Amino acid sequence: MKMIIAIVQDKDSNRLSNQFIEQNIRATKLSTTGGFLRSGNTTFLIGIEDDRVQEVMDLIKETSHTRDQFMTPPVNMDVSMDQTASYPVEVTVGGATCFVLPVEAFQQF
Amino acid sequence: MKMIIAIVQDKDSNRLSNQFIEQNIRATKLSTTGGFLRSGNTTFLIGIEDDRVQEVMDLIKETSHTRDQFMTPPVNMDVSMDQTASYPVEVTVGGATCFVLPVEAFQQF
Amino acid sequence: MKMIIAIVQDKDSNRLSNQFIEQNIRATKLSTTGGFLRSGNTTFLIGIEDDRVQEVMDLIKETSHTRDQFMTPPVNMDVSMDQTASYPVEVTVGGATCFVLPVEAFQQF
Numbered sequence: 001m002k003m004i005i006a007i008v009q010d011k012d013s014n015r016l017s018n019q020f021i022e023q024n025i026r027a028t029k030l031s032t033t034g035g036f037l038r039s040g041n042t043t044f045l046i047g048i049e050d051d052r053v054q055e056v057m058d059l060i061k062e063t064s065h066t067r068d069q070f071m072t073p074p075v076n077m078d079v080s081m082d083q084t085a086s087y088p089v090e091v092t093v094g095g096a097t098c099f100v101l102p103v104e105a106f107q108q109f
Numbered sequence: 110m111k112m113i114i115a116i117v118q119d120k121d122s123n124r125l126s127n128q129f130i131e132q133n134i135r136a137t138k139l140s141t142t143g144g145f146l147r148s149g150n151t152t153f154l155i156g157i158e159d160d161r162v163q164e165v166m167d168l169i170k171e172t173s174h175t176r177d178q179f180m181t182p183p184v185n186m187d188v189s190m191d192q193t194a195s196y197p198v199e200v201t202v203g204g205a206t207c208f209v210l211p212v213e214a215f216q217q218f
Numbered sequence: 219m220k221m222i223i224a225i226v227q228d229k230d231s232n233r234l235s236n237q238f239i240e241q242n243i244r245a246t247k248l249s250t251t252g253g254f255l256r257s258g259n260t261t262f263l264i265g266i267e268d269d270r271v272q273e274v275m276d277l278i279k280e281t282s283h284t285r286d287q288f289m290t291p292p293v294n295m296d297v298s299m300d301q302t303a304s305y306p307v308e309v310t311v312g313g314a315t316c317f318v319l320p321v322e323a324f325q326q327f
């Protein structure tokens with residue numbers, strides 16, 4: 001048994017939760033802040049058998065890895081603004097940090 | 110020293126907190142969601158000396174184990190409903206998942 | 219790599235967050251309650267290279283250790299009260315509890 005502590009961006013956390021449920025991976029979700037200068041993030045505590053650690057890591061990577069996205073910034077109401085401000089811009093979203101911790105004992109009651 | 114991470118149902122968490130205080134067991138409470146498809150749950154982080162691990166596990170088991178309970182469902186206001194709907198029904202409540210993690214160092218300032 | 223779990227008083231948590239950012243230490247903040255009969259506390263999860271563990275512990279100690287402080291209690295509006303009630307009194311604030319856990323693997327995506 002291992003304990004995986006995974007910190008992902010809020011925007012990826014629902015998708016990851018759903019993946020965990022679908023794959024029958026037991027994860028507990030903590031609401032967290034700070035870290036990495038990023039605003040909102042979510043921490044998952046995942047208890048998992050040794051031979052499924054890689055599967056969980058692959059799932060987190062697939063769902064939450066850093067990627068570039070085009071976003072249209074909100075329209076600026078200030079008429080004096082440069083019109084280019086509302087064109088789509090490329091931003092980096094996502095990213096996950098994972099720690100695998102040893103577990104000495106595991107019990108369910 | 111060990112770190113016990115215990116996930117219990119919200120409805121058992123106050124009773125467990127009180128038990129920890131009474132037995133002089135230092136526990137920190139995190140508000141958590143998800144996991145096991147169950148709605149609200151509470152995660153406790155418990156730092157404990159090696160020779161008290163079993164005592165803590167016994168306490169969690171006693172306070173939070175899965176058990177069947179009779180519950181009277183809320184009365185349904187729809188007069189056309191089958192009257193049997195307000196008879197007590199048996200439901201399963203409680204349940205705890207515990208991980209014991211090794212601790213390399215412990216310090217208080 | 220180690221995982222440091224540090225529990226500090228709420229009143230010290232912002233100062234500690236700022237120190238972590240300044241020293242480029244990646245910490246995630248959990249909102250926690252209970253433990254030690256103290257009301258509000260904050261738990262930090264800090265993933266750190268082995269050779270920086272002592273640096274993090276020193277920072278937590280410096281920022282959050284138990285110390286005595288003089289506080290002026292709020293003025294009591296009841297005119298019949300003893301006037302000495304609004305003199306400064308010495309109270310103990312702060313305090314940190316730190317656990318260092320081994321980490322078997324660490325990955326960022």
Ligand code: NI
Pocket residue numbers: 062065067
């Ligand atoms: Ni991709």
Ligand code: NI
Pocket residue numbers: 171174176
């Ligand atoms: Ni029982």
Ligand code: NI
Pocket residue numbers: 280283285
């Ligand atoms: Ni000092």
